[in-house]
Amino acid sequence: MRSLLYIVTALAVIGLAFWAYQENYQTQAEIAKTEQINREIGQARARLTVLRAEWAYLNRPDRLRDLADVNFDRLGLSSLRPDQFGKVDQVAFPRPPESELVMTNPVDVSSMTGGETVTRGDGVFP
Amino acid sequence: MIRTPLRPLARILEARASGENPDAIERENLRIRHEQMRDKSRTRAEGRLLILSVMFFCAFGVIGTRMGVLASTEPSEPRATAAGSIIQAQRADITDRHGRILAMNFETHALYAQPLQMVDKKRVAAELAAIFPDLKQEKLLKDFTGKRKFLWIKKKLSPEQKQMVHNIGDPGLLFGPREMRLYPNGKLAAHVLGGASFGREGVHAAEVIGVAGVEKYFDDELRDPARRGAPLALSLDLTVQAAVERVLYGGMKLMNAKGAASVLMDVNTGEIISIVSLPDFDPNARPSPLIEGDASDSPLFNRAVQGVYELGSAYKIFTAAQAMDLNLVNHQTMIDTGKALRVGGFNIGEFKKRNYGVLSVADIIVKSSNRGTGRLALQIGAKRQKEFMKLMGFMDYTPLEIIEAKGGKPLYPERWTDLSAVTISYGHGISNSPLHLAAGYAALANGGTYIKPTIVKRTGAPQGTRVVREDTARYARQMLRKVVTEGTASFGEVQGYAVGGKTGTADKPKPRGGYYKDKVIATFASLFPAHNPKYVLVVTLDEPSETSGKKPRRTAGWTAVPVAAEMIGRVAPLLGLRPEIEPGELAGITLTSN
Numbered sequence: 001m002r003s004l005l006y007i008v009t010a011l012a013v014i015g016l017a018f019w020a021y022q023e024n025y026q027t028q029a030e031i032a033k034t035e036q037i038n039r040e041i042g043q044a045r046a047r048l049t050v051l052r053a054e055w056a057y058l059n060r061p062d063r064l065r066d067l068a069d070v071n072f073d074r075l076g077l078s079s080l081r082p083d084q085f086g087k088v089d090q091v092a093f094p095r096p097p098e099s100e101l102v103m104t105n106p107v108d109v110s111s112m113t114g115g116e117t118v119t120r121g122d123g124v125f126p
Numbered sequence: 127m128i129r130t131p132l133r134p135l136a137r138i139l140e141a142r143a144s145g146e147n148p149d150a151i152e153r154e155n156l157r158i159r160h161e162q163m164r165d166k167s168r169t170r171a172e173g174r175l176l177i178l179s180v181m182f183f184c185a186f187g188v189i190g191t192r193m194g195v196l197a198s199t200e201p202s203e204p205r206a207t208a209a210g211s212i213i214q215a216q217r218a219d220i221t222d223r224h225g226r227i228l229a230m231n232f233e234t235h236a237l238y239a240q241p242l243q244m245v246d247k248k249r250v251a252a253e254l255a256a257i258f259p260d261l262k263q264e265k266l267l268k269d270f271t272g273k274r275k276f277l278w279i280k281k282k283l284s285p286e287q288k289q290m291v292h293n294i295g296d297p298g299l300l301f302g303p304r305e306m307r308l309y310p311n312g313k314l315a316a317h318v319l320g321g322a323s324f325g326r327e328g329v330h331a332a333e334v335i336g337v338a339g340v341e342k343y344f345d346d347e348l349r350d351p352a353r354r355g356a357p358l359a360l361s362l363d364l365t366v367q368a369a370v371e372r373v374l375y376g377g378m379k380l381m382n383a384k385g386a387a388s389v390l391m392d393v394n395t396g397e398i399i400s401i402v403s404l405p406d407f408d409p410n411a412r413p414s415p416l417i418e419g420d421a422s423d424s425p426l427f428n429r430a431v432q433g434v435y436e437l438g439s440a441y442k443i444f445t446a447a448q449a450m451d452l453n454l455v456n457h458q459t460m461i462d463t464g465k466a467l468r469v470g471g472f473n474i475g476e477f478k479k480r481n482y483g484v485l486s487v488a489d490i491i492v493k494s495s496n497r498g499t500g501r502l503a504l505q506i507g508a509k510r511q512k513e514f515m516k517l518m519g520f521m522d523y524t525p526l527e528i529i530e531a532k533g534g535k536p537l538y539p540e541r542w543t544d545l546s547a548v549t550i551s552y553g554h555g556i557s558n559s560p561l562h563l564a565a566g567y568a569a570l571a572n573g574g575t576y577i578k579p580t581i582v583k584r585t586g587a588p589q590g591t592r593v594v595r596e597d598t599a600r601y602a603r604q605m606l607r608k609v610v611t612e613g614t615a616s617f618g619e620v621q622g623y624a625v626g627g628k629t630g631t632a633d634k635p636k637p638r639g640g641y642y643k644d645k646v647i648a649t650f651a652s653l654f655p656a657h658n659p660k661y662v663l664v665v666t667l668d669e670p671s672e673t674s675g676k677k678p679r680r681t682a683g684w685t686a687v688p689v690a691a692e693m694i695g696r697v698a699p700l701l702g703l704r705p706e707i708e709p710g711e712l713a714g715i716t717l718t719s720n
Contacts, residue, residue: 046233056227056310061368079369082622082695082705 132156216305217334218348219357220319220341222364223397223583227357229319229341229409231334232308235288235301237280238329241270244298253294254279257287270298281324282306302329307341309409315367317403317428318360318528318581321412337412338426340581342529359583361397366390369696370400374665377689378404381670386689387429389564389664390697393653394587396568396577398526399661399701401561403429429668431526432533434557437666438630438682440651441553441563442499446491447570447602448514449502451594457488457601463497470545474500477631491605491628492613496552503551508542511550517593518566518576520558525578534559553630560649564664567651570606571659574599607656617687618652620694622705626659627652627690629682634669645669648682650690654698657709661701665690 057063068077132155138148220229244250247270255263258280269277282304283291291299307322320339324332335349336342344358370388378386390400407413407425416424422433449455464483467474474497476482482495490498503511515521515538523535537557539546549555561579569576575590594602606626610618614629630649633641649666653659670685671678679685698705 049231049233052227053230053232053308053310056230059226060311061314061365062312065368065372079696080699082620082699085622085699085704 130155130159132159216355217307217322218350218353218355220348221357221359222362222367223359223399224363225357225359226364227310228315228360228362228364229307229309229322231305234304234306235283236278236304236327236332237283237288237291238276238278238300238302239270240276240298240300241272242275242298244270245296247271247298250294250296250299254291254299257290278327300329302331304332305334307334311364311368312410313406313408314364314371315362315401316406316409317426317430317530318362318401319409320528320530321409323412338530339409339528343527360581361392361395361399361583362401362581363399363700366697366700367400367402369700370693371402371404371406373693373696374402374689375404377665377692378667378670381667381672381685381689383667383670383685385429385668387433387560387664387666387668388690388693389430389560389662391564391568391579391662393568393571393659393662394577395584396565396579396588396590397584398561398579398581400697401430401581403427403431403433428528428530428534429666430560431524431528432530432559433666434534434536434559435647435649435666436554436557436632436635437560437563437647437649437651438553438632439494439496440628440630440649441556442491442494442551443570443602443606443628444514444518444566445499445502445506445511445551446487446605447594447598448506448511450487450601451598452506452510454505455487455502457605458486460484460486461490461498461501463490463495463501465497467497467500467548469500469504469548470543472545474548488601488605488608492608494552494609494614494629499551500548503547504544506547508544508547511547512542514593515550515556517591518569519578520556520562520566524559524561524565525580526561527581531561534561536562553632560664560666563649563651564662567653567662567664569593570599570602571653571662572599603653603656603659606653610652610656614681614683615650615652615687617683618650618691620654620691620698622707623694623698623703624655624657624706624708625652625691625694626654626656627663627687629687631680631682644671644678644680646680648680648686650682650686652690652694654694655703655706655708660703661698663690663694663697665693 068075071077132152133148134151134155137151141148141151216231219227219231221227239250241247248267251263251266251270254266255261261279266279279299280287283301288301291301304324309316309319309321318339320336320341322334322336322341325335326333336345340358340360341348347353348358370390374386374388377383386402386404388400388402389398391398405425413425415421415426421427422429427433450457455461462484463476464481476496477494482489482493482498485493485495485498487498487502489495490502506514512521521536521538523533524531536559538550539555546555565576565579568579569590572590573596574592574594576593577588577590603626606628607624608626609615609628610625615625615627618625618627627650630647630651632647632649633643634645634647635641647666647668648670649664651662651664653662665686667682667686667689671680672684673679
């Protein structure tokens with residue numbers, strides 16, 4: 001009985017040692033992976049910073065104003081002036097859609113084309 | 127285990143036979159047994175002690191070695207927990223109120239040399255001089271061949287320059303990573319942002335520290351890793367700032383002014399939407415301060431905040447407002463400005479020795495009568511005037527969050543005599559920055575509460591201190607509106623925005639005392655729309671002269687006012703203000719009476 005206990009304990013120690021060894025290596029691998037990802041995040045952030053800087057630089061008001069001036073022929077952009085404001089009621093309502101022709105004397109063509117749609121005055125029937 | 131019997135029969139029988147006491151045998155045997163037991167337990171205890179000491183020795187050995195290792199190796203952060211925190215430990219960005227970038231960090235490299243590792247010093251010096259025109263070949267060669275083991279060559283490199291240096295291919299040229307501060311908008315808001323430079327420098331990194339403006343004021347906060355890179359949002363509006371700078375620059379050139387400043391402030395929150403001082407500079411390449419001459423001639427000088435000037439008649443409205451607030455007068459009270467006014471041995475005269483006769487308080491403002499406000503000031507008294515000026519923030523530097531704000535300390539007389547009270551009532555004898563004036567006008571514009579101006583974006587309106595009653599502020603605003611519709615600022619009318627304001631033209635003081643005859647500071651302090659003010663705009667031109675007429679005209683009405691009007695026309699739509707028809711309040715100013 002006692003020897004059995006010894007054997008079981010020894011086996012348990014071996015098993016736990018193996019498990020700990022494995023866990024250790026897995027952890028190290030995960031840490032290495034995390035570091036790699038962090039490096040990538042860092043690089044991505046650096047890239048993002050450059051892109052944001054470039055965006056801000058390309059959109060600086062001086063440059064946009066010069067571009068608007070250069071391309072005035074095509075775009076016709078100028079500074080916003082007070083007289084460009086309007087009221088909603090100054091905007092015309094959109095024209096109502098052209099009313100469809102009312103068929104008063106439809107011709108039944110179903111016998112010629114078979115299954116095509118046929119227009120009948122007030123609606124469409126298959 | 128076989129135990130020796132204590133009374134072995136053979137010996138007992140033998141002893142009995144020989145008449146000895148058999149008990150002696152037992153005692154003898156018992157003694158031997160006890161000695162054996164004692165020896166055995168002694169060895170066992172010794173063995174245990176040995177094991178215990180070995181274990182203690184091992185334990186202390188392990189701890190000691192570990193401590194030694196920890197003490198003697200380079201400290202390093204634990205691998206698992208270092209994640210993420212390093213990446214963001216950089217200076218926070220600065221943005222405008224809509225999140226557009228005003229200042230940010232940019233990765234770059236610094237170039238340094240270790241001449242001991244250099245292969246071909248002559249060639250390196252020649253090629254470096256070719257890449258960087260500001261470096262001299264002879265000087266580089268002297269540095270390389272001298273005793274120095276290490277020298278910095280360039281603090282910042284562009285990627286192209288770095289590649290070219292790389293192509294030289296000498297092992298003695300090395301790069302250190304750097305973070306530099308970048309202001310992508312160039313000169314825009316230069317005086318607010320200030321600039322940054324390197325603090326402590328190492329090969330692998332360098333501290334970026336603010337040297338002026340918000341960069342310096344918020345230096346610790348911007349560098350605080352706890353921010354985790356959250357940007358600092360200013361109250362400035364990039365678009366508005368750009369438009370204001372352009373209009374002001376045009377106005378400054380057109381009016382032949384030496385410098386100009388403008389402040390645009392939200393009257394309810396105290397936020398500065400735009401603040402400009404011209405001439406300006408590029409914070410990416412901050413010029414060095416002037417060593418000799420007047421510091422205010424340097425482009426680094428912030429006229430809107432640091433420049434304290436006698437801003438002239440723009441102060442008259444405060445005198446009128448205080449007199450009305452104290453119930454000494456109302457807007458219709460008639461005051462004789464024709465009579466000569468002699469205070470402290472000085473005659474107080476009007477502009478160009480005019481005589482306006484009897485005027486109502488409102489007309490004193492409209493016509494800008496010195497004697498009129500002088501008489502009001504005498505009624506108010508020097509003590510109460512001083513208290514009021516203190517309340518309006520005219521006696522302390524502005525609380526704006528840029529480091530230069532402390533440099534804009536107002537100048538006022540030590541002894542506030544009756545003469546001081548009279549001159550201060552029309553803006554002479556007290557020197558303030560345009561920002562002071564804007565904050566004062568904002569107090570009238572928002573209904574009578576003084577709100578501290580700020581450059582940082584605010585959420586919600588702060589609690590201000592009440593300086594005048596609401597109805598006083600309303601009458602003051604109506605007077606300011608009348609100045610534009612009928613008075614000295616007629617060029618200030620912008621269709622749809624009901625501008626109200628007051629001009630101020632003050633002779634520039636000579637450094638040695640007295641005033642220049644032909645140098646003025648022209649100021650227009652305005653609020654719009656006058657019936658429900660949202661913004662206050664102060665425009666100041668330094669030594670303007672308008673030369674379209676026969677004689678050069680220098681008054682604010684001819685110089686600062688048209689510039690301000692153009693500015694309002696440009697900026698108000700950008701601020702989202704719709705032009706609107708002003709309610710008929712001008713009739714109200716004559717009809718209401720109490």
